[in-house]
Amino acid sequence: MLLLKGAAQVASPPASDSPLAGDAMGRIELHTRSDVAIRNGRIVEVGRKLDYPDAETIDARGKVVVPGFVDPHTHLVWAGSREHELEWKLQGRSYQDILADGGGILRTVRETRAADEEELREQSLKRLRNATRTGTTTIEVKSGYGLQREEELKQLRVARWLGEQGLAEVVSTFMGAHALPDDTSRAEYLEQLEQMLPDAAELAEYCDVFCEEGAFTVDESRRLLEAAREAGMGLRIHADEFGDSGGGTLGAELSVASADHLAGSTLDTIEALRDAGTTGILLPGTPLALLSSEFAPARKMVAAGLPLALATDCNPNCYTESMQMVMQLAVFRMGLMPAEALTAATLNGALALGRSNRGAIAPGWRADLLVCDVPDYRHLTYHFGINHVETVIIGGRVVNA
Numbered sequence: 001m002l003l004l005k006g007a008a009q010v011a012s013p014p015a016s017d018s019p020l021a022g023d024a025m026g027r028i029e030l031h032t033r034s035d036v037a038i039r040n041g042r043i044v045e046v047g048r049k050l051d052y053p054d055a056e057t058i059d060a061r062g063k064v065v066v067p068g069f070v071d072p073h074t075h076l077v078w079a080g081s082r083e084h085e086l087e088w089k090l091q092g093r094s095y096q097d098i099l100a101d102g103g104g105i106l107r108t109v110r111e112t113r114a115a116d117e118e119e120l121r122e123q124s125l126k127r128l129r130n131a132t133r134t135g136t137t138t139i140e141v142k143s144g145y146g147l148q149r150e151e152e153l154k155q156l157r158v159a160r161w162l163g164e165q166g167l168a169e170v171v172s173t174f175m176g177a178h179a180l181p182d183d184t185s186r187a188e189y190l191e192q193l194e195q196m197l198p199d200a201a202e203l204a205e206y207c208d209v210f211c212e213e214g215a216f217t218v219d220e221s222r223r224l225l226e227a228a229r230e231a232g233m234g235l236r237i238h239a240d241e242f243g244d245s246g247g248g249t250l251g252a253e254l255s256v257a258s259a260d261h262l263a264g265s266t267l268d269t270i271e272a273l274r275d276a277g278t279t280g281i282l283l284p285g286t287p288l289a290l291l292s293s294e295f296a297p298a299r300k301m302v303a304a305g306l307p308l309a310l311a312t313d314c315n316p317n318c319y320t321e322s323m324q325m326v327m328q329l330a331v332f333r334m335g336l337m338p339a340e341a342l343t344a345a346t347l348n349g350a351l352a353l354g355r356s357n358r359g360a361i362a363p364g365w366r367a368d369l370l371v372c373d374v375p376d377y378r379h380l381t382y383h384f385g386i387n388h389v390e391t392v393i394i395g396g397r398v399v400n401a
């Protein structure tokens with residue numbers, strides 16, 4: 001039994017089993033000067049002056065308790081780094097030029113293949129600790145730096161191992177369709193991808209495809225995602241990162257769990273995704289790291305009623321594990337209100353990962369909670385650039401990452 005005592009605010013989206021959209025995204029429930037009681041990994045109650053004499057207590061006076069952050073889109077498992085590419089970008093080279101020249105994803109593929117499983121675990125664990133320390137309690141992790149069967153499975157095994165470390169809970173996604181390898185023909189790789197699906201489905205809950213010019217076409221993406229669905233996997237898509245290239249529309253056609261990026265999506269695509277029951281996952285770190293000001297049209301999406309979640313996209317191009325940073329970018333660069341950003345970083349992300357027991361603070365819900373050293377939840381975005389998380393609780397356990 002654990003009792004969080006006397007929080008200035010307990011702030012949470014309302015418990016819901018469907019993602020919040022439109023005005024509901026901004027309707028945070030606030031309990032002032034309140035306690036949160038936790039037993040057997042679950043929230044028991046929220047209220048003033050709760051009386052549990054035997055409980056271990058955490059003093060939350062003057063602080064804010066929010067649900068643990070859910071990061072529903074990362075490429076956390078990789079080896080090496082690409083700091084030199086930041087300089088190239090500053091000199092005017094585009095992300096796609098760098099990829100076409102064998103850099104970008106392909107560079108990380110070479111470094112990830114060269115690392116043995118132990119090295120890959122070690123490098124990735126460091127990032128998982130950073131994520132947990134900055135408040136992420138559930139994290140999606142994609143493969144996609146192997147681009148051949150054994151190497152993709154190696155990444156997925158590392159993701160599974162990460163999930164066993166008592167840090168943020170890991171949800172795995174197979175993303176062999178992240179780029180076309182430079183050592184296999186297009187047709188051959190597409191065939192290999194379909195052959196990988198049964199084994200990938202043993203290790204990964206979802207399948208994702210980078211549907212974009214320079215990566216996979218709409219038809220290739222459709223074929224692969226349909227095969228993944230046959231193999232029992234849930235579906236996600238990287239879509240419309242650089243313009244409305246048909247990826248978002250395909251996501252709607254297939255009713256994928258989430259369509260991610262959407263920086264270039266048109267209103268028609270946004271409405272189609274809404275009607276398909278898909279959540280839009282926005283990744284404002286990505287345009288930031290691309291030195292672009294083309295952020296996803298979040299206000300248009302909220303107005304259209306598309307439920308939004310936020311994610312880091314943590315990868316060697318966009319290198320942050322911090323959901324606080326992402327919420328701040330969402331507020332400062334996409335116009336989300338602090339309350340909307342909190343909903344997008346918690347409940348909506350959890351539901352986009354098919355987890356309907358977390359992301360809100362309510363009786364019976366999983367006790368994934370953060371005690372933040374701020375006087376008001378809005379300081380999570382207003383006061384930017386530092387880690388506000390003081391205590392991380394995952395499944396009712398205090399985690400020291």
Ligand code: NIG
Pocket residue numbers: 075104105108178210238241286313315316317318
């Ligand atoms: O989501 N766009 C494709 N994949 C990643 C980038 C991965 C990389 O550059 O290594 C993304 O932005």
Ligand code: FE
Pocket residue numbers: 073074075238313315
């Ligand atoms: Fe991504």
